[in-house]
Amino acid sequence: MDLLNRRTSKWSVLALSIACLMLSLLGSIAYGQYVISSKSVWTAFWAFDPQSIDHVIIRTTRLSRALVACLVGAALAVAGVLMQALTRNPLASPSIFGVNAGAVFAIVLFSTFFSVTSLNTFLWLAFLGASVAGALVYGLGSLGKDGLSPVRIVLSGAAISALFMAFTQGILVIGQEGLDSVLFWVAGSVSGRDLSMVMPLVPAFVIGMVLAMLAAPQINILLSGDDIAKGLGQNTVLIKVALSLLIIGLAGGSVALGGSIGFIGLMVPHMVRSVVGYDHKWLIPLSALWGAILLLCADVISRFVIMPEEVPIGVTTAILGAPFFIYLARKGGTRE
Known part of the structure; x- marks a missing residue:
């Protein structure tokens, strides 16, 4: 059951979450191998x-x-909410749509056979591969x-993910030079992007979450x-298609x-659901706010675990x- 039933309490949680996001942003920008003061x-x-080293680091590295x-944190959390609603499976997550496997396959394919090395190009190839994999999963x-x-x-997501992973492994066996380029997408990272690469994508992410x-x-x-939904006049097929497109x-x-x-x-969806229902x-x-906070905090932790490495x-x-x-699985997929 949700802990907060009153509308005013939920508004308080929203305000507190925004404050925590601001603090997390400040911590992400300030802390690392080189600590920068809040001033x-x-x-x-x-x-x-x-001429300030601190300012240059913030503008060129930490801010982006x-x-x-x-x-990424907000989008993954919202995609998780939609995925769990669409499948009615509390253990569902965006990776079920095969997006991870599809993105990695596209990168390995083009880096191995077409000698693509640009990070900007990899970004669009990854999105293309993820979209194709998601469309195949939805179609099946x-x-x-x-x-x-x-x-x-x-089941379709598991099958498509396994298929793309097998293709990826086969290509890497043929051309191991593609291994270095794929390690980044396999492990996950939020570093190495400059603002010129990130800013054009912001409107697309915002529009998706607003929708x-x-x-x-x-x-x-x-x-x-x-x-019941059909009885209330809802076009369930259209809603499911729209949710699938948003997830992809x-x-x-x-x-x-x-x-x-x-x-x-x-x-994140389970954490938020336990509080607001x-x-x-x-x-x-x-979920968007908590996803962003969680990934910001995880990124800061990643910088300190094996410093000076990450x-x-x-x-x-x-x-x-x-x-x-494991806890969710043992509880049958619920936290209530």
Whole structure:
């Protein structure tokens, strides 16, 4: 059951979550192998000095890294909410749509056979591969007289993921020079992007999450069951197609930008649901905020574990998420 039933309490959680996001952003920008004071962080935005090392580090490295963590964390969490609603499976996560495997396959394919090395190009190739894999999963999951089935779409996702992983391994055996380029997407990372690469993607992520929030009332109706939803006049097929496209877009964009980062889409929806309940009008925006906070914190942790080296952020989220997944499995997929 949700801990907060009163609307005022939920608004308080929203305000507190926004405050925590601001603090997490500050921590992501300030802390690392080279610690920057909060005063320098502030002046880097409002009184930039190109002669200041702190300001240059913030503008060229830390800011873009924090922004990537926010976008990827929020998008993965919202995609997880939508995935669990669409499949009605509490253990579902965006990777079920095969987006990770599809993105990695596209990168390995083009880096091996077409000698692609540009990070910008890899980003779009990853999104293309993720989209193709998601479309295949949705198509297979929709076959049959009953249309889209939660069980069928999970099985289709597992099959497509295994297929793309097998293709990827086969290509890497043929051309091992593609191994270095794929390691980044396999492990997951939010570093190495500059603002010129990230900023054009911000509107797409924001639009996707806004559309998800606008769809919240329809998702609430859909969760009451197909028969009831149809009785209330809902076009369930159209809603399921729209949710699938949003999942592919959000999850695919996340993989393209940050690589294969697991467990965010699984953990965050359950964490938020335990506090505010099943109303997606609250669940979606709070999941976006908590997903961003969680990935920002995971990124900061990754910088300190084996300093001066960094642990891939995908490893950190896996360490955090694996016990949570085991707990959910033992409880039958619920936290209530």
